[in-house]
Amino acid sequence: xxxxxxxxxxxxxxxxxxxxxxxxxxxxxxxxxxxxxxxxxxxxxxxxxxxxxxxxxxxxxxxxxxxxxxxxxxxxxxxxxxxxxxxxxxxxxxxxxxxxxxxxxxxxxxxxxxxxxxxxxxxxxxxxxxxxxxxxxxxxxxxxxxxxxxxxxxxxxxxxxxxxxxxxxxxxxxxxxxxxxxxxxxxxxxxxxx
Amino acid sequence: xxxxxxxxxxxxxxxxxxxxxxxxxxxxxxxxxxxxxxxxxxxxxxxxxxxxxxxxxxxxxxxxxxxxxxxxxxxxxxxxxxxxxxxxxxxxxxxxxxxxxxxxxxxxxxxxxxxxxxxxxxxxxxxxxxxxxxxxxxxxxxxxxxxxxxxxxxxxxxxxxxxxxxxxxxxxxxxxxxxxxxxxxxxxxxxxxxxxxxxxxxxxxxxxxxxxxxxxxxxxxxxxxxxxxxxxxxxxxxxxxxxxxxxxxxxxxxxxxxxxxxxxxxxxxxxxxxxxxxxxxxxxxxxxxxxxxxxxxxxxxxxxxxxxxxxxxxxxxxxxxxxxxxxxxxxxxxxxxxxxxxxxxxxxxxxxxxxxxxxxxxxxxxxxxxxxxxxxxxxxxxxxxxxxxxxxxxxxxxxxxxxxxxxxxxxxxxxxxxxxxxxxxxxxxxxxxxxx
Numbered sequence: 001x002x003x004x005x006x007x008x009x010x011x012x013x014x015x016x017x018x019x020x021x022x023x024x025x026x027x028x029x030x031x032x033x034x035x036x037x038x039x040x041x042x043x044x045x046x047x048x049x050x051x052x053x054x055x056x057x058x059x060x061x062x063x064x065x066x067x068x069x070x071x072x073x074x075x076x077x078x079x080x081x082x083x084x085x086x087x088x089x090x091x092x093x094x095x096x097x098x099x100x101x102x103x104x105x106x107x108x109x110x111x112x113x114x115x116x117x118x119x120x121x122x123x124x125x126x127x128x129x130x131x132x133x134x135x136x137x138x139x140x141x142x143x144x145x146x147x148x149x150x151x152x153x154x155x156x157x158x159x160x161x162x163x164x165x166x167x168x169x170x171x172x173x174x175x176x177x178x179x180x181x182x183x184x185x186x187x188x189x190x191x192x193x194x
Numbered sequence: 195x196x197x198x199x200x201x202x203x204x205x206x207x208x209x210x211x212x213x214x215x216x217x218x219x220x221x222x223x224x225x226x227x228x229x230x231x232x233x234x235x236x237x238x239x240x241x242x243x244x245x246x247x248x249x250x251x252x253x254x255x256x257x258x259x260x261x262x263x264x265x266x267x268x269x270x271x272x273x274x275x276x277x278x279x280x281x282x283x284x285x286x287x288x289x290x291x292x293x294x295x296x297x298x299x300x301x302x303x304x305x306x307x308x309x310x311x312x313x314x315x316x317x318x319x320x321x322x323x324x325x326x327x328x329x330x331x332x333x334x335x336x337x338x339x340x341x342x343x344x345x346x347x348x349x350x351x352x353x354x355x356x357x358x359x360x361x362x363x364x365x366x367x368x369x370x371x372x373x374x375x376x377x378x379x380x381x382x383x384x385x386x387x388x389x390x391x392x393x394x395x396x397x398x399x400x401x402x403x404x405x406x407x408x409x410x411x412x413x414x415x416x417x418x419x420x421x422x423x424x425x426x427x428x429x430x431x432x433x434x435x436x437x438x439x440x441x442x443x444x445x446x447x448x449x450x451x452x453x454x455x456x457x458x459x460x461x462x463x464x465x466x467x468x469x470x471x472x473x474x475x476x477x478x479x480x481x482x483x484x485x486x487x488x489x490x491x492x493x494x495x496x497x498x499x500x501x502x503x504x505x506x507x508x509x510x511x512x513x514x515x516x517x518x519x520x521x522x523x524x525x526x527x528x529x530x531x532x533x534x535x536x537x538x539x540x541x542x543x544x545x546x547x548x549x550x551x552x553x554x555x556x557x558x559x560x561x562x563x564x565x566x567x568x569x570x571x572x573x574x575x576x577x578x579x580x581x582x583x584x585x586x587x588x589x590x591x592x593x594x595x596x597x598x599x600x601x602x603x604x605x606x607x608x609x610x611x612x613x614x615x616x617x618x619x620x621x622x623x624x625x626x627x628x629x630x
Contacts, residue, residue, distance in 0.1 A: 045438075049431060056427035060420045063410040064218040065302065066387055067402040073383055076427060077376065084434035093440055120300075 008058070012051075013172035019047050020165030027158035041090045048083030052076050067117055074113045078106035097152040103145040111138030126174075134171050137164060217241040217296030219304060219405055226306035227314040227412040233282035234310075237263065237290055244272030246295040252277035255289040255321040262288070284311040289321040304405030305394055317408045318415075323393040326610045330392075333385035334606035337459075338487075339599055340381055343374025344429060344452045345484060346491010347499070348445050354492065354514050355500070355507070357442070362503045368437040370499070371445065375430035375452075379423055386410075386419040418462035425455040456483050459609070475536040482529035486605070489522045490598040493567075497591035508587075509578045516575050519567060537613040547614045556604035563601055566594040 022043045026034040035041040055076035062068035085102040088094045114135030120128040141164030148157035221240040224230045237252050247266050252275060254263035264278040275294060282288060288310070293303035305323075307314045317323075348371040355363070390409045391401050410416040429448045436444035460479040492515050500511045534553060544550035570590065577584045 049435065053428065053431050056424050059427075060410075060423050063406040063416075063420075065402075066390075066404050066406055069383065069387075069406065070402075073379070073423075073427075077379075077430075080431055080434055084431075084438045087435065087438035091439055093438060 009172045013169045015047065015051060016165050016172065017169035019044070020162050020169060022047070023158065023165065024162035027155060027162050042087070045083045045087035045090060048079045048086065050083075052079030052081075052083055055079060071113045071117045075110055078110045082106040098149050100145040100149040100152070104142045104149065107138050107142035107145065111135045111140075111142065114138060130171050130174065134168055137167055137171070140164075217243045217245045217294065217300075217302060219292070219302075219407075222290070222306065224308040226408045227308065227317065229309045229311075229313050231284075231311055233284060234279060236276050236278045239275045239292060240270075241273050241275070241294070241296070243296065245275065246272070247275045248294075251275055251292060251294050253291045254279050254282075255291065256281070257286060257288075257321065259321055282310055286310055287312055287315050291320075291322070300403045301400065302403045302405060303394065303396060303400060304408065306408045316413050318389065318393045318413060320393050322395050324395070326389070326392060329388045330385065330610050331603075331607045333381055333388055334610055335603045337378060337381040337385060338602040338606055340374045340377035341452070341456065341459075341483075342487045342490040342494060342598075342602065343370050344378055344426075345449065345456065345487040346489070347371055347374065347495050348433070348449045348452070348491075349488050350492045350495045350515065351442075352445060352449055354518060355495075355511055359507065360504045363499055363507070364442065366499045366503060367495070368433070370494075371448070372430065372433040372437060375426055375433055375448070379426040379430060382419060382422050382426065386416070386423075389415065415462035418458035422455050422458045425451055425458075429455075453484055456480060456487070459483060472536065475533055478529040478532035478536075482526060482533055485522045485526040485529065486602075489519060489526060490595070490602065492519060492522075493591055493598055494595045497588060497595050501588040501591065509581075512570075512578055512587075513575060516571055520571070523564060523567070543614050549608070549611050549613045552604060552608050552611060556601060556608060559597060559601045559604055563594060563597040566590070566597060570594070 022040075026040075026044075031041075053076070055072050059069055059072035059076055062072050082103045085094065085099050089099055112135070114131055118128055118131035118135070122129050122132050141161065144157045144160035144164065147154065148161075151157070218241065219239055220242045223238040224234055237254055239252065245268075247268050249265050251266045252263055253261060254277065256262055260281075262279050262281050264280070266275055266277045268275055275292075286309070287307055289305065289307050291303075291305045293301060295301050305320045306317055307320050309315070347367060351359075351367045351371075358364075386409070387401070387406070390404065390406045391397060393409070394401065394404050396404055406416075410420055429452050432444060432448040432451075436442065436448070457476075457480045460476050460483060496511060496515060500507055504511075538544060538547070538550055538553070544554055570587075574584055574587055574590075
């Protein structure tokens with residue numbers, strides 16, 4: 001038995017909120033203080049890798065739609081790539097700030113998947129509105145790790161990255177698939193939604 | 195308290211779930227791939243939310259392609275769609291093709307079959323489905339090449355190469371193995387979608403909103419797809435962690451998992467559903483696949499990792515692989531012979547059937563590859579043992595790798611092809627029960 005879409009969104013929203021708060025905490029106190037306890041440094045890559053692995057479960061349970069199968073597998077791979085690179089950075093295996101470009105790429109690809117995944121306009125329904133909003137938020141937030149790659153000393157990138165994930169979490173918490181948005185719903189939407 | 199909160203949040207994140215934005219088919223009567231005893235008078239589809247149906251939202255087809263369904267009506271607030279059917283008879287199987295507009299505007303579609311007094315055929319055999327095409331062959335070929343990287347390259351690193359090795363060698367092994375896992379999982383997904391599209395008979399945007407669940411849940415290749423996708427996703431994650439933490443021994447579970455998952459491809463091949471298939475044949479097919487991947491991966495490793503990056507390791511690696519390759523080729527040939535005898539019980543099938551002809555081409559290519567390997571064994575190995583300097587070995591290994599990759603193409607075409615039918619009592623009793 002699979003949970004309803006809203007439940008799944010809320011579960012991932014909880015995870016993203018936790019992730020965003022972890023990154024925000026690190027941005028506020030600084031990496032030196034945050035990583036005084038070594039395990040804290042591993043939170044970010046561990047959460048990304050765990051999300052990536054469990055997204056495969058969701059992918060194989062998403063065969064009710066080709067697009068959902070493909071989108072979830074793209075998110076799984078993006079999360080795994082970002083998590084693995086960050087883990088290597090934490091372990092000291094990678095040193096260049098340019099490795100942050102992998103996270104930027106993962107965010108961009110994830111956001112693009114959200115946008116491709118939604119074929120309706122912004123105001124068609126709340127789910128359409130949120131898909132557009134989340135997609136563009138992820139695409140735009142890819143600028144933060146991009147900035148960190150070229151200007152790694154500026155804290156704004158870490159703040160922006162953290163706040164973007166908290167914003168995505170709020171959007172997912174607000175998600176409800178067939179509800180109207182701003183009182184508007186397309187005539188094409190099913191009768192039960194009108 | 196902090197740990198409890200952390201645990202709760204992590205548990206919430208780790209619970210697998212599904213996110214659906216458009217309507218999905220929750221229930222059908224008759225059920226998908228079901229066998230019923232009396233002909234139904236209507237087809238009923240129930241969705242998880244209201245949908246907009248058209249007059250042709252449900253089309254029921256007989257085995258001869260005749261349309262047997264009437265005008266569609268809706269009930270239960272638009273969540274139930276019904277179509278009357280007429281002329282259905284006991285002893286026949288039928289195809290249902292459906293499409294509707296869900297609440298979010300997406301046009302979703304799907305296909306399933308049911309049987310009246312007989313088992314329902316696989317959805318891949320639904321009326322109107324096309325057979326496998328060159329796209330299926332290419333996706334299977336890419337998958338095999340990827341497996342040669344995951345199983346072969348990683349396996350040769352673990353079994354043949356000494357430890358520790360040059361960091362550059364280790365990095366390239368990590369890169370090839372992880373790349374292989376990524377390609378394997380994506381080639382598997384693409385191959386699955388292509389095979390479903392052959393039956394759904396949709397393309398482009400319509401295919402994006404197709405219901406693939408009947409294929410995933412009621413066919414052998416669908417179940418194998420689910421397991422291998424999850425498994426190679428896990429392989430990918432493990433290999434990525436092994437690279438990030440610089441823990442080469444962590445590749446063992448990924449390697450063993452990849453070998454076990456190769457069984458899924460044997461189970462999902464067309465031949466595994468033939469009436470004369472046996473457990474011995476399936477085991478032989480799996481052993482054939484794994485040994486082929488280890489052999490191909492070994493040659494690739496020597497050509498693109500050891501020779502260019504570790505000159506001081508060339509001699510030891512070549513000699514060790516040379517010894518192992520003899521055993522691999524021996525097992526490969528024996529297992530392949532067992533599989534071939536099962537699929538082509540008559541010798542003249544080799545030149546009278548298209549399957550047999552492709553097999554002959556594959557055997558010819560394998561002989562070329564084996565001759566190449568034999569040349570390495572007979573000419574290069576003795577010189578390396580004497581400590582002589584041998585030129586051109588890398589290019590020769592690259593050429594042997596290329597032949598091996600072409601052999602994998604022939605293997606992909608064979609796996610997707612149907613061997614000549616074998617007359618057995620079981621085959622006559624249940625003609626529509628097979629589901630590849």
